[in-house]
Amino acid sequence: MLRVAGLTKQFGGFTAVNRVSFEVAEGEILGLIGPNGSGKSTTFNLIAGALPPTAGSIGFLGNDIAGTHASKVAHLGIARTYQIPRPFRKLSLMENVALAAYYGQAERPSRDKAWTQAKEALSLVNLPTEESARVEGLGAAGLKKLELARALATQPKLLLADESLGGLDESEMNQAADMLAMIRNERGVTIIWVEHIMGVLMRVVDRCVVLDHGEVIAEGKPSTVAHDPKVIEVYLGTDAEEVQQTVAARAGTATP
Numbered sequence: 001m002l003r004v005a006g007l008t009k010q011f012g013g014f015t016a017v018n019r020v021s022f023e024v025a026e027g028e029i030l031g032l033i034g035p036n037g038s039g040k041s042t043t044f045n046l047i048a049g050a051l052p053p054t055a056g057s058i059g060f061l062g063n064d065i066a067g068t069h070a071s072k073v074a075h076l077g078i079a080r081t082y083q084i085p086r087p088f089r090k091l092s093l094m095e096n097v098a099l100a101a102y103y104g105q106a107e108r109p110s111r112d113k114a115w116t117q118a119k120e121a122l123s124l125v126n127l128p129t130e131e132s133a134r135v136e137g138l139g140a141a142g143l144k145k146l147e148l149a150r151a152l153a154t155q156p157k158l159l160l161a162d163e164s165l166g167g168l169d170e171s172e173m174n175q176a177a178d179m180l181a182m183i184r185n186e187r188g189v190t191i192i193w194v195e196h197i198m199g200v201l202m203r204v205v206d207r208c209v210v211l212d213h214g215e216v217i218a219e220g221k222p223s224t225v226a227h228d229p230k231v232i233e234v235y236l237g238t239d240a241e242e243v244q245q246t247v248a249a250r251a252g253t254a255t256p
């Protein structure tokens with residue numbers, strides 16, 4: 001579905017993303033992981049058209065979309081969430097999500113249809129669909145869900161989820177992980193998921209790409225990546241053993 005090749009982004013003399021190549025197959029959940037500042041969000045910005053790449057290609061369903069405007073990328077079927085949610089705070093939840101449905105699809109829906117799609121997207125993430133429900137008062141978990149609903153309302157084929165579940169408690173984090181799995185399993189949406197909490201991410205993803213200083217340093221199944229000495233050195237550190245146990249427990253309970 002997505003083929004990124006030689007993707008590079010320089011900010012002045014600093015290379016934030018350096019010749020990154022990876023592929024994502026339709027229906028996959030790919031984990032994009034790595035230390036702070038390793039280039040994960042920048043990679044999302046390049047794919048989603050928020051920033052033009054310095055070099056490289058981004059093939060999506062057969063088209064090279066590198067440098068394509070963000071609105072066009074959305075219309076082609078790629079939605080992204082932002083690490084720091086910035087909803088329209090004065091609008092209702094429904095209005096926030098309906099705007100995404102209205103402007104984020106190639107074929108502009110009627111107002112009624114946008115409204116229905118907004119309702120669907122909010123229900124999918126377990127947020128209230130009453131027209132009186134406001135952004136104000138949503139906690140960190142609620143804001144993440146709203147961000148996800150806005151992305152889903154555009155009816156994407158590929159979802160780039162930049163999560164950072166840092167502010168959430170454990171049950172909220174597990175809910176967020178289950179939600180992404182459900183979106184893939186029931187909606188058939190392909191997902192690239194950026195998240196630092198490996199105990200949560202590794203339960204769900206099919207494959208990982210690991211970045212460090214803007215470069216891909218490892219790629220493979222969670223069981224391979226969690227034992228990779230380079231990944232342990234630059235990223236997992238003292239958590240490696242716990243992550244390996246999570247992956248092993250998952251393999252033990254996996255259904256074919």
Ligand SMILES: Nc1ncnc2c1ncn2[C@@H]1O[C@H](COP(=O)(O)OP(=O)(O)OP(=O)(O)O)[C@@H](O)[C@H]1O
Pocket residue numbers: 011016034035036037038039040041042043083
């Ligand atoms: N618009 C920009 N201008 C200049 N430098 C930038 C810009 N955006 C990102 N960077 C730099 O590029 C590097 C990669 O940043 P990026 O946000 O992609 O990292 P990340 O992997 O998402 O990190 P985190 O896990 O903390 O979210 C960082 O050093 C960052 O400061």
Ligand SMILES: [Mg+2]
Pocket residue numbers: 040041042083162
């Ligand atoms: Mg980031």
